[in-house]
Amino acid sequence: MADNKNVTFEAIMRDLRAGKYAPVYYLMGDEPFYIDKITDFIIDNALKPEERDFNLTVMFGSDTTAAQVADVARRYPMMAERQVVVVKEAQNLKNTDQLAVYLENPSDTTVLVLCHKNGTIDRRKKIASETAKRGVLFESKKMRERDLPPFIQAYVRERGATIDPKSEQIIADSIGADLNRLTGELDKLLLSLPADNRQVTPEVVEKQIGVSKDFNAFELRDAIVNRNVFKANQIINYFDSNPKAGSIYSFLPMLFNYFQNLMIAYYCPNKQSQESVAQWLELRSPWAAKDYMTGMRNFTATKVMQIIYRIRETDAKSKGINNPNTPPGELMKELLFFILH
Numbered sequence: 001m002a003d004n005k006n007v008t009f010e011a012i013m014r015d016l017r018a019g020k021y022a023p024v025y026y027l028m029g030d031e032p033f034y035i036d037k038i039t040d041f042i043i044d045n046a047l048k049p050e051e052r053d054f055n056l057t058v059m060f061g062s063d064t065t066a067a068q069v070a071d072v073a074r075r076y077p078m079m080a081e082r083q084v085v086v087v088k089e090a091q092n093l094k095n096t097d098q099l100a101v102y103l104e105n106p107s108d109t110t111v112l113v114l115c116h117k118n119g120t121i122d123r124r125k126k127i128a129s130e131t132a133k134r135g136v137l138f139e140s141k142k143m144r145e146r147d148l149p150p151f152i153q154a155y156v157r158e159r160g161a162t163i164d165p166k167s168e169q170i171i172a173d174s175i176g177a178d179l180n181r182l183t184g185e186l187d188k189l190l191l192s193l194p195a196d197n198r199q200v201t202p203e204v205v206e207k208q209i210g211v212s213k214d215f216n217a218f219e220l221r222d223a224i225v226n227r228n229v230f231k232a233n234q235i236i237n238y239f240d241s242n243p244k245a246g247s248i249y250s251f252l253p254m255l256f257n258y259f260q261n262l263m264i265a266y267y268c269p270n271k272q273s274q275e276s277v278a279q280w281l282e283l284r285s286p287w288a289a290k291d292y293m294t295g296m297r298n299f300t301a302t303k304v305m306q307i308i309y310r311i312r313e314t315d316a317k318s319k320g321i322n323n324p325n326t327p328p329g330e331l332m333k334e335l336l337f338f339i340l341h
Contacts, residue, residue, distance in 0.1 A: 007138050009034045016041055021082070022135040023106035026090070026128065028116035029140030033179035038138070039086060039113055046084050046111050055083040061092035066127075069093070070102035073110045082109045090114035096127040103130035143179060145257055148172035150284045155183060156200060159190050163200035165287065166218060170205050173217035173254055185209055215239065217254045224255070225291045227298050229340050236336055240329030248328045249318045255339075256311045258291070259304050265292045266301045310338050 015022075021042070027035040047055055055077045059069060069087055077083040087093065093114075106112065112135075120139055121128050131137045143151060149168035156163045175182045189200060189208045202213035215238040223232035239248045261281050270276040278289035299307070314335045317323035323331070 007136060009038070009138070009140070012038055012136060012138060013041065016045065021046055021111045023108060023110060024103055024112045024114070024131050024135035026114045026116065026121065026131040026135070026137045027140065028091075028120045028138070030118060030142045031140040031179060032117045033183070034138075034140040035115055035117060036180070039115055042084060042111060042113055043086065046082060047080060051077075051080040054078040055080045057083070057085045059085070059087045061087055061089040064093070066093045066096045066099035069112075070099050073102055073112050074107055075110075076107075077109050082111055084111045084113065086113045086115065088115045090116040091119055091121070096125065100126035100130045103127065103134060106134055143177045145172070145177060145253070146283065146288075148177060148182070149288075151179075152182070152186065155186055156190065161190055161193060161198035161200060164202075167200050167202050167205050169218040170202060170211055170213070170216050171209065174209065174211040212238075217251055220251060221254060221258055221291070224336075224339060225258075225294050225298065227340055232336055232340060233333070236329070236332050240332070248332050249315075251332065252311060252315050252318070255335075256308065256315075258295070259307050259311065262292055262295045262299065263301065263304050263308065265289075265296060266304070271296060307339050310335060 012025075016038070025038065025042070027038055029035065043052075043056065057072055059072070064087070069085065073085050075083065093099070114131075123129070123132075123137075128137060149165065149172050152168045152171055153163055171182070171185070175185055189204065192208050193200070193204070205211055206213040215235050220232060220235045222228075223235065236248070239251075265271060265277050265281060268277050268280040271280075274289045274293055275286045277283075277292055278286045281289065281292065283289055295304075314331055317326065317331055318328065
C-alpha cells in the first residue's frame, strides 16, 4: 500500500485475500459499506474461530482512550499468530497523538483496525501520517450515481448471475447509493432466482423489489429523452395516483443529473461520436452515451440550460420555497410540460 491517497477497496481486499495484513488500518468516510466489508473480512480471516475468544478485542472510541487502545495493541497474542483489535467510532478517540506514538513502531503481531464512519480525519494529524507510513489509510467515499449500474452488474456477476442494463438502471434509480441497502436488496433478489435460470430481468425486479418495470425513473428518462409526451405523462400520473410507489420528487435528482450531463456533452469536441461522448462524460461504456446522443438531437443547448434552471426552481418549490400550496403532482406536471414543449 505505497500510495495511501489513492488506495482502493479492491487493492486492500486483494492483499487481505493473499494473507497480507498491515499493522494498522484507518478506515474512514461517508460510505460505511466498504468500512464494514474490510473490517468483517479481517475479523473472519485474520484469526481462526478458536483463536477469537482471546485474540479479538472490539473497543468503542467513546468508551476508551487512545492510550488504552495502544496498550491493548502492544499485548502479545495468546496461542495464535496475531491478535486483532477493532476500534469502532474511532472519531471519538481523544488524545490520538498517544496512539500515534504506538504507530511509530507498531507490533508485528497486532492488526489494529480503526473505524471512522460519516467523516474523515484531518490528514495533517500525526495518527493519519503514521498510519499512511506503516499501514492503510483508506477513505470510503459515497458512490456516484453513474457508478451504480456497473457496481450492480459486478455484484450480480460475482454471485453467478447476469443482469441486463435496463434492470441495472431500474434498481439504481429506485434504491440509490446506500450500498448496504442496495446489496441487501440484490441478495434478496438473487436468492429468488432458480438454479437453472440465473438471469435478472425487469420482471424479476418488479416481483422481488417491487419496482414497476413500466413505471419507474428509467422509463421516465427514456420517455423524456425521446420526447414521448404520452408515456412521460402516463408515468407521472401513475406516481401521482400511487404515492406508495415512491415520491414523485425522487425523479428530480435523476432529471438534473441527466440534463447537467447533456449540457456538458454539448462541449464535447466530437459530439457526433458515441465513443467520444462516452469518454467526455466519463461513462463506463459507449452504450451509456446513447441517451445523450438522442438528447442532443431532441433538445437545443439553450433549452437544456432553461430546463436545468426550471428543475432547480421545482426543487426549491418542493421544499416550500415560493410555493404556498401547489401539490407535488402539479409541480411535476408543470416541469414535464416545460421540458417537453
